[in-house]
Amino acid sequence: MNLLVVLDALLDERHISRAANRLAMTQPAVSHALNRLRELIGDPLLVRVGNEMRLTAKAATLIGPLTEALSHVRKVVMSGPFEPVNCQRTFRLGMSDYGSAVVLPRLLQCVRVEAPGVNLVVSQSSRLEMLRQVAESELDGGIGVFPLLPEELESDLLFQERFVLVTDRRNLTPPTGLSLSDYLAAPHIHVSTQAMHHSHVDNALTARGLKRRIAVLVPHFTVAAELLVGTDLLLTIAARAINIEKISPNLVVLEPPFAIPNFDFVSIWRAGADRNLELAWLRSSIRAIGL
Structure with a gap:
């Protein structure tokens, strides 16, 4: 045994x-x-x-x-059912800084109350690499945007996200917003952990036969907005990545001047992970955060 x-x-x-x-x-x-x-x-x-x-x-x-x-x-x-308070385990989760900013605060509140003996190790990698790491058990789970999953992985929908447009207030002429022609003429800052690739935003533009110029590429969502202050740059970003209460007063948050489809933000797990009681608890805890 x-x-x-x-x-x-x-x-x-x-x-x-x-x-x-x-x-x-x-x-x-x-x-x-x-x-x-x-x-x-x-x-x-x-x-x-x-x-x-x-x-x-x-x-x-x-x-x-x-x-x-x-x-x-x-x-x-076992004398009784699984009790998180008695769990002594280190879980490894993959997510971007966006996922960390949106999911981790509430997850940590849950873990510290329900399972104080649990440790969390969070890492960041590309989408494809994270899929591989979860599939090969290098990670217990991942959180992010994964439109296509291999057969050995399962996912839980955490929320649907929309896009907003952020820029310095001085770029608004008139001050009520930006037209589509203004949007296309302006330089853009784009967030990606990979090399230049088509994002949801670029796919929406391509579908209309349009293209924007990405002048700055950065890997971190949490700093992208502050880089806009005092520049002519535009940032089209997931709404939850922007903390309205904390961003610079010099910035303004607007609706994009064209339709961009929402995207699913999910957690991913190896198929059959729920057979492990500890993983099943972690999975249900993330699913219940209610973002």
Whole structure:
């Protein structure tokens, strides 16, 4: 039974050190258990590919039956249901600074009250990299915009977001707003963690046969608005990225002069993550934030 518990952690974490931390075991002890499992099952289970450990085909087929079997065992031996207050685990989540600004404050309030023994490690990477990290268990979950998901991932809708336009007040002539021709003639600042690529805004313009000039590309949502002060730049950005109460009084927030479709902001998880009671709790906590 002890070996099965180690196997469950290894299949989920796909990393010996992380599995050791999760099980409160030493790394050599987990490595020894993995060697015994390889002998018993007759398969390498985890193989190194470059800098990563990946599951063999045999190991992948064990995930479902093993999770189900351990779930039944836990129901037999546990004196009560899962209690977040007793959870001692480090969760790894991927999100941009926008996600951190919008989701993390309420999530931390929940975690500190319900599960004070839980640790959170937040990282940021590109959309494709985050999908890979969640699919390969390097991250427990991710939060962001993911229009297309591979089959091994699931998502929960957190909210729908709209776009607003931000600029220095001195750029408004007349002071009531900007026309579409003004918008297209102006230089723009764009936020992206990747190289230049078509965003929701650019896709909406392209659909109308239009194009804007991106003069400045930055990777952080939380600083983008302040960069506008004293410039002729325009910023078209997700509405929740702008804190109206804290931005400079020199800036003005407007509706864009053309229609931009809203987008879904979601959390993503490996399929079957809910079979793990700790992950199921974290997932439901994020889903219940009510943004």
